[in-house]
Amino acid sequence: MFTGIVEETGEVVGRERTDGGLRLRVSASFCDELSVGQSIAVSGACLTVEEYDPDAFELFLSAETVERTYLGDLTEGDPVNLERALPADGRFDGHFVQGHVDGTAEVVGVEQVGEDWTFTFSLPSGLDGYVVPKGSISVDGISLTVADLREGAFDVAIIPETYRLTNLASKSVGDPVHLEVDVVAKYVESLVEGYR
DSSP states (O other), rough: OSSSOOEEEEEEEEEEOOOOOOEEEEEOOOOOGGGOOOOOEEEEEEEEEEEOOOOOEEOOOOHHHHHHSGGOOOOOTEEEEEEEOOOOOOOOOOOOBBOOEEEEEEEEEEEETTTEEEEEOOTTTGGGGGGOTTTTTEEETTEEEEEEEEEEEEEEEOOOHHHHSSGGOOTTTTTTTEEEEOHHHHHHHHHHTOOO
């Protein structure tokens, strides 16, 4: 379980194709606090630490993960949002984020408004029923609030701290992002389906 509060932006420092998927090596400042088997959300996708040293950690991406995300297209030097799993006694900010990517969308607009930004993202069909104005959504692992919703797209307001701390500062129109809709909406749908 994650909260969508990004700890830091890491950097892809290595990649290696394998028969069954892809191995990524990512730099981070907290590597000396990691353990093998630990879960880390990498731009919103929950992955497992396989190896680590003081400078970077290594992750394996299965063929399904490569297919469902844009992580397979990352190259050395690309920034990724990082969040370690929420400890049982940790403070809960953001919203419930599972690290299960529901879909890949793209940036369709970026506008600076004073000190903050408005980002517009495409909204793939099939996910639109789970997104509501003022509701929560995870974009590349960032817990955000939907500011505006229309057919095929939604807007979010990005404050300076979020812009500075995450990979959104490096995103431009056409770039991919991972979306995870609010899991509460999925549970509500599941419960309501039984009454239809």
